[in-house]
Each structure stands twice: as C-alpha cells, then as structure tokens.
Amino acid sequence: MHGILNLEALKDKVSYFVKENCLDSVLILDSEGFPIVFYSLFYVDEDKLSADLASLFSFIDINCNNPLFFKFNRGYVVASSLGSEYKLVILAPESVKLNRSLVLLRDLKLYLQRFMDS
Amino acid sequence: MRSVNGFSINGKICVGKYTFEIQTEAKGDSLVVSSVFFKGRVVKQYSSSVPLGEKREVFLRKFHEEVKRRFISDLISQKEKRQVLDSNGNLTxxxxxxxxxxxxxxxxxxxxxxxxxxxxxxxxxxxxxxxxxxxxxxxxxxxxxxxxxxxxxxxxxxxxxxxxxxxxxxxxxxxxxxxxxxxxxxxxxxxxxxxxxxxxxxxx
Structure with missing residues (x-):
C-alpha cells in the first residue's frame, strides 16, 4: 500500500513533527517489518532497530488502544499501530517525559492517519 | 509397631526410605521427654510438662503421637530452609x-x-x-x-x-x-x- 504513499511528503511531515516536539526519532514500519519512514536526530542503526521492533511486535498485541513503552534512564520508546498495516514508533529524550511521549504518539498517529487517508 | 510400659512408649517413624525410632518417657511426675533416634543416635528431642489435672500415662500417649507429627513437619521445614538459605545463611x-x-x-x-x-x-x-x-x-x-x-x-x-x-x-x-x-x-x-x-x- 505504501507504494501509493508519497513517502517524501510523509517524511517531511514526520521530520517537522520531530523538530516541533523536541523528539529524537520517529520510525514507521510496514506490516513486514521494513522501515518506510525513519527520521532521527541521532545515529541509530535503522535496520537493526526496525528488525528488533518488528520481531518484538510479532510477540505482542499492539493496537491503537494499547501503546507499549520502554523507559530508559535518558529516554523513552513508545509505539502503537498506525492503521491496520503500519506501526508507529517514537524515540523521545528524557525531557519529554513518558506521559507526553504517549500523548505525542496519539497526536502523530491522528496526524499521519489524516495524511494517509487524504 | 510400639511397645508400652507404664512410663515409656517406643515406636517408629518412617519418612521415605528412612526409619526413625522414637521413645517417649516420663521423667518424674510432671515431665515427658520424647527422643528421636536414627541409627542409634539421638537426632531430636522434645519435652513437655504434664498439664495439671491430666494423668501422666494418658498425656504420655498423646505427646508421643504429637511428636511424630511435629518431627515430620520439622523435617519438611528444615528441607525447605536448606533450599532457601545457603551455608552462610544468605538467601539462595x-x-x-x-x-x-x-x-x-x-x-x-x-x-x-x-x-x-x-x-x-x-x-x-x-x-x-x-x-x-x-x-x-x-x-x-x-x-x-x-x-x-x-x-x-x-x-x-x-x-x-x-x-x-x-x-x-x-x-x-x-x-x-x-x-x-x-x-x-x-x-x-x-x-x-x-x-x-x-x-x-x-x-x-
């Protein structure tokens, strides 16, 4: 399905959202675990991150109402599904806080959903 | 299997493949002592005073049966203790x-x-x-x-x-x-x- 998506435009939206909200990275994975959009302010192995997350998602029931989260000493990883085919992952620094990361995940999901539907 | 005379009772306790001997005897008028033996050596002793108003012989029998139960539960709790504590007394x-x-x-x-x-x-x-x-x-x-x-x-x-x-x-x-x-x-x-x-x- 992402063949008909304008990936450049999607990446622009994502990068704007990352900068606007002081996030570190946003990753969108397709149903097979491949990254379709990845924007990050620091270096992290995109393929490894996507593969690890996709394998993890194969174990867990991720859906719109059940975002998962990882809290590290200096940052957070939050993720949820984006429509029926995609997974949305946010990496946020500690300053953003967990609650706000979860709110931003929801906002980004709505924002991208509108864009993808249009 | 147990033998009884006026002042002592002998019996056996089987725990798995081990057999312990138990001897409960009256010491004087008010004390009852029960000894558990394994291969002829005392491994545990229990004692109790005869409650007021109770016949020594009657209490002797009761205590003998109670010690059998207590000994088995002590053995079980010791086994559990060995599993949860190491030789230095730290939690395993x-x-x-x-x-x-x-x-x-x-x-x-x-x-x-x-x-x-x-x-x-x-x-x-x-x-x-x-x-x-x-x-x-x-x-x-x-x-x-x-x-x-x-x-x-x-x-x-x-x-x-x-x-x-x-x-x-x-x-x-x-x-x-x-x-x-x-x-x-x-x-x-x-x-x-x-x-x-x-x-x-x-x-x-």
Missing part, C-alpha cells in the same frame, strides 16, 4: 524467588511474577520462549543512546507485561486483572519499583 536464588513471590502476593494484587534475573542470571522464566533474548537485543541497541532500561510495558495475549530493571534484578510481571488504561498501568509501577529495591537489599 530459590529462596529469593519464593520470598519475592510471597511479597508480591501480599502487597500488589492481581500480579504474577513471570521472569526473574538476578545479576544477569535467569532464575525463573515463565515467558514465551524467545521473548527475553529479543528484548535483550532491543534494549542493548538503545542502551548506547538512552542508558539502562528502567521499565517496559506491553500487551501479550490480552494481558500486560511489565519489565522492571533494578540494580541487581530484572523482573517481569503479568497484570492479571484487566487494566486497559495506560495511566493505570503506569500507576502500578511505583509500588513495584519500591518493592524491588527493597528486595534487592537482601541480595549479597
């Missing part, structure tokens, strides 16, 4: 697991321990095979950027798993009762973290 991994499980049951309702790692060594794993190595890979990838993992939460088969990383422990709990609101799941983390850091003090 099994003992720690048992104590942590009991504490969780008492302090946080609706939780089940699913995984426990002490100082990097898995002690208990009730999770889906393959999940822990996968998580370790993912966590080590992000360690470089974000430091150590403190907590993780995600749904599996309609229930929630919470991973907590302390200084010495990595533990995972399953939320038994259904909590669909993320805020509720977050609220359970603080008491769990307190419990884990309290328990870590007991580790060498």
């Amino acid at each position: 991994a099994t003992g720690f697991l048992k104590k942590l499980t009991e504490k969780i049951e008492k302090s946080v309702t609706g939780l089940r321990l699913m995984y426990l790692e002490i100082n990097g060594n898995p002690v208990f794993n009730g999770l889906v095979p393959g999940l822990v190595p996968l998580l370790s890979d993912f966590i080590s990838l992000l360690n470089k950027v974000y430091g150590d993992l403190e907590v993780a939460a995600f749904p599996i088969k309609g229930r929630w798993l919470i991973f907590l990383k302390g200084e010495k422990l990595l533990s995972c709990f399953l939320i038994e009762n259904h909590r669909d609101l993320p805020a509720l799941r977050v609220s359970i983390i603080k008491p769990l973290k307190e419990l884990i850091s309290e328990m870590e003090k007991e580790l060498p």
Whole structure:
C-alpha cells in the first residue's frame, strides 16, 4: 500500500513533527517489518532497530488502544499501530517525559492517519 | 509397631526410605521427654510438662503421637530452609524467588511474577520462549543512546507485561486483572519499583 504513499511528503511531515516536539526519532514500519519512514536526530542503526521492533511486535498485541513503552534512564520508546498495516514508533529524550511521549504518539498517529487517508 | 510400659512408649517413624525410632518417657511426675533416634543416635528431642489435672500415662500417649507429627513437619521445614538459605545463611536464588513471590502476593494484587534475573542470571522464566533474548537485543541497541532500561510495558495475549530493571534484578510481571488504561498501568509501577529495591537489599 505504501507504494501509493508519497513517502517524501510523509517524511517531511514526520521530520517537522520531530523538530516541533523536541523528539529524537520517529520510525514507521510496514506490516513486514521494513522501515518506510525513519527520521532521527541521532545515529541509530535503522535496520537493526526496525528488525528488533518488528520481531518484538510479532510477540505482542499492539493496537491503537494499547501503546507499549520502554523507559530508559535518558529516554523513552513508545509505539502503537498506525492503521491496520503500519506501526508507529517514537524515540523521545528524557525531557519529554513518558506521559507526553504517549500523548505525542496519539497526536502523530491522528496526524499521519489524516495524511494517509487524504 | 510400639511397645508400652507404664512410663515409656517406643515406636517408629518412617519418612521415605528412612526409619526413625522414637521413645517417649516420663521423667518424674510432671515431665515427658520424647527422643528421636536414627541409627542409634539421638537426632531430636522434645519435652513437655504434664498439664495439671491430666494423668501422666494418658498425656504420655498423646505427646508421643504429637511428636511424630511435629518431627515430620520439622523435617519438611528444615528441607525447605536448606533450599532457601545457603551455608552462610544468605538467601539462595530459590529462596529469593519464593520470598519475592510471597511479597508480591501480599502487597500488589492481581500480579504474577513471570521472569526473574538476578545479576544477569535467569532464575525463573515463565515467558514465551524467545521473548527475553529479543528484548535483550532491543534494549542493548538503545542502551548506547538512552542508558539502562528502567521499565517496559506491553500487551501479550490480552494481558500486560511489565519489565522492571533494578540494580541487581530484572523482573517481569503479568497484570492479571484487566487494566486497559495506560495511566493505570503506569500507576502500578511505583509500588513495584519500591518493592524491588527493597528486595534487592537482601541480595549479597
């Protein structure tokens, strides 16, 4: 399905959202675990991150109402599904806080959903 | 098999393949002593004074039967103690697991321990095979950027798993009762973290 998506435009939206909200990275994975959009302010192995997350998602029931989260000493990883085919992952620094990361995940999901539907 | 005379009773206690001999005798008018022998040596002694108004011979029989029960339960508790304490009296991994499980049951309702790692060594794993190595890979990838993992939460088969990383422990709990609101799941983390850091003090 992402063949008909304008990936450049999607990446622009994502990068704007990352900068606007002081996030570190946003990753969108397709149903097979491949990254379709990845924007990050620091270096992290995109393929490894996507593969690890996709394998993890194969174990867990991720859906719109059940975002998962990882809290590290200096940052957070939050993720949820984006429509029926995609997974949305946010990496946020500690300053953003967990609650706000979860709110931003929801906002980004709505924002991208509108864009993808249009 | 037991022999009785006026002031003593002899009998046997069989525990598994071991046979102990037991002799209960009256010492004077008010004291009853029961000795348990194994291969001719006394391994345990119990004593009691005869209650006022009770006949010594009657109490002797009662005490003899009671000692049989007490000896077996003492043996069982000693065996459990050996499993939970090492030779220096420190909690073993099994003992720690048992104590942590009991504490969780008492302090946080609706939780089940699913995984426990002490100082990097898995002690208990009730999770889906393959999940822990996968998580370790993912966590080590992000360690470089974000430091150590403190907590993780995600749904599996309609229930929630919470991973907590302390200084010495990595533990995972399953939320038994259904909590669909993320805020509720977050609220359970603080008491769990307190419990884990309290328990870590007991580790060498």
